[in-house]
Amino acid sequence: MRTLQLLVVAGSLMVAGSAWAQQATKADPAMLAKIKDEGLNRSRVMETAFYLTDVCGPRLANSAGLARANEWTRKQLTDWGLTNAAVEPWGTFGRGWEVEKSYVAMTAPYYHALIGTPKAWTPGTNGALKKRVVVVKAATAAELDKYQGQLRDKIVLLDMLNPPKTSFEPDARRYSEEELSKMAQYRPEASVGQPADAEERMATRRTLLALRTKLADMVVSEGAVAVLSSRGGSDGTFFTSNGAPYATDAKPVLPELEMAPEDQLRLIRLAEAGIAVELEVEVSTRFQSQDLKGYNVVAEIQGSDRKLKKEVVMLGGHLDSWHAATGATDNAAGCAVMMEAVRILKATGVQPRRTIRIALWGEEEQGLFGSRGYVKNHFADPATMQLLPDHEKLTAYFNLDNGAGKIRGIYAQGNEAVMPVFEEWLQPFTDMGATTVTLRTTGGTDHLSFDAVGLPGFQFIQDPLDYGTRTHHTNMDTYERLPADDLKQAAVVVASFVYQAAMRDQKLPRKPLPAAKPEQRL
Structure with missing residues (x-):
């Protein structure tokens, strides 16, 4: 009789524990409601986009405009209450240049x-x-x-x-x-090799x-x-x-x-x-050759869980642009959304279990240099795949850099195990048009730097709007091309994903580590 009672109690505890663990992976509806309310009704995303574009101007790699944007974003993130805000060098880039x-x-x-x-x-x-x-x-x-x-x-x-x-x-x-x-x-x-x-x-x-x-x-x-x-x-x-x-x-x-x-x-x-x-x-x-370094802007919302606060959830986009316009859709939009996401989280009083770190990358347009340098300095070098201690601590990196369209879902980047997690996280946003998780990989931007060393790096699916036809790397990439409602929606979705990744019991599942890939040149 006693043995049976113990088995029943143990079974009940297991069921309760399982239910608690499942609940811990789900979003707190009250917090999601706060995120939506703050992001949709008190948004500052367009104000941020205005400063990044019209005020800072073109932000070519290692230019005075990019330096202005670096300093402005560092100060703004600090003013919003983030900690450890810094303009951090990632390595040597080369000469700066601008039109007079x-x-x-x-x-x-x-x-x-x-x-x-x-x-x-x-x-x-x-x-x-x-x-x-x-x-x-x-x-x-x-x-x-x-x-x-x-x-x-x-x-x-x-x-x-x-x-x-x-x-x-x-x-x-x-x-x-x-x-x-x-x-x-x-x-x-099935893989068919090279075309x-x-x-x-x-x-x-x-x-x-x-x-x-x-x-x-x-x-x-x-x-x-x-x-x-x-x-x-x-x-x-x-x-x-x-x-x-x-x-x-x-x-x-x-x-x-x-x-x-x-x-x-x-x-x-x-x-x-x-x-x-x-x-x-x-x-x-x-030309500017006094300082040949490239820089990223980073800042944090500190984690509150005694065990998990050393782990990190990252979000970001690239801050540099080309010079014929003011880099609005490529990629002030992504940076403004990511900054708005962390502003929303601070304004709602979230106490994330893990640390949340935003990164605004430099020199992306020349080859993802800012994010590649950051990953090499903090996590691993893809050429050798020698892992640094922080490699184990990263939960996920979320990127936004496909124009100014609203988020329709997320690319799982070939990570099948993460798909049901993302599908669940998108459920509260079906009425806002964000419904799709695809196993597809996508390229061309900074999540690849993380994926290259086996870290979970993801890019959101965005409506294309006129990104490929009118604004991407053109003289028409200006503030007027930024639809406010799309950027507000994107900031709310990103804030929710980052929040849920920071609160989840486990880190997001990872793909197998890739093999080392020494750099190849033409």
């Missing part, structure tokens, strides 16, 4: 102001230039040779490979229910890089004075990039501006018709 003046116009056969901006890390013109143009079209190194002797004292006008085409599709869109359903049903196919044309594509890339190198050397040696180019776009929108390396020992290049395609094509048509085209160009740029 930029002007380009056609002065013959008639006057017309043109849309364009200097390519990053290119020099200025040392005053105003008024010169004739020569069009250069070459698909091979041999075709470049025919321009020898024709470029001296000229502005080189490069051919346009991606001219705009009439489109009857809207710039902006949201994911359909059918698209989200396909994401949710995704299962990886059949992988080697051919790599060879084409090497050829293109060699052609660009020869062109850059040729315009300098032939005595040209400037270059105009365009990578595509439409309706006055153009894409921007760098025209020279940021390394301190980079070879000299000519001043180069990227142009709106309509202006570029008009100049090409005129010149090819035999009509003399003259341009006036004045560009002043400034």
Whole structure:
């Protein structure tokens, strides 16, 4: 009889313990209600986005604008009550650069102001230039040779490979229910190795890089004075990039501006018709080489659980941008949402069991450098996979960097074990459009730095809006492209995910550790 009683009691305790553990993984409805109320009714996300874009300005890697944003975010996070806020170096980056003046116009056969901006890390013109143009079209190194002797004292006008085409599709869109359903049903196919044309594509890339190198050397040696180019776009929108390396020992290049395609094509048509085209160009740029380091901004909400407070839940986005606009959708939006998420948690008085750490990354646009440097310094080097002590303490990293659209779900990044957890966490937000957990992996941003060393790193699914068509790396990436309701929704969802990860009994499940991957270069 006593044995039976003990078994019944033990069984009851096991059931109770199991129920308690399950309940501990679920969200506190009262806290979720507070998060929604604070994030939807007293949001400051647009105010934060305004400071990051209009006030701080363009935030190119290691520029004065990025330094302004670093300091402003550090102070703002401190003012909101976060601790250990710091601008933390991740390693050596290279020279800073910014535009001080930029002007380009056609002065013959008639006057017309043109849309364009200097390519990053290119020099200025040392005053105003008024010169004739020569069009250069070459698909091979041999075709470049025919321009020898024709470029001296000229502005080189490069051919346009991606001219705009009439489109009857809207710039902006949201994911359909059918698209989200396909994401949710995704299962990886069996590995089939490299694509059949992988080697051919790599060879084409090497050829293109060699052609660009020869062109850059040729315009300098032939005595040209400037270059105009365009990578595509439409309706006055153009894409921007760098025209020279940021390394301190980079070879000299000519001043180069990227142009709106309509202006570029008009100049090409005129010149090819035999009509003399003259341009006036004045560009002043400034290099900064006193401090070659790159930086991240970090801050924390301290954990309260005696055993779990040494563990960390991280969230973040990249703070740097390109320079032709103010980097609103790429990625002031993500940073403003992540900052708003931690502001919401502080305002609701949450006492997280684990420490919550926000990180705003630098130099993402050049190769995820800020997050890669942070992961290498704190967790592990993917080249060796020698784990540091903090590797075991990270619960998860959540990233936002796919524009300004509202959150529709999350990529599980191939981590099947985490899917039911995320599905449960999304349940309170089905009425806000966040419903989908997909096993798919996604790339291109800072969660990859964590995934590369076997840490749970995740990117949220966002409505694309006009990110791919109008704003990503363009001169149109401005505050006006930020829909307030979408950013408010995103901040509420992120705050909830971070809160639940910080309160859960166990860390989130991990995938197996990857093998070491020494860096490979072309």
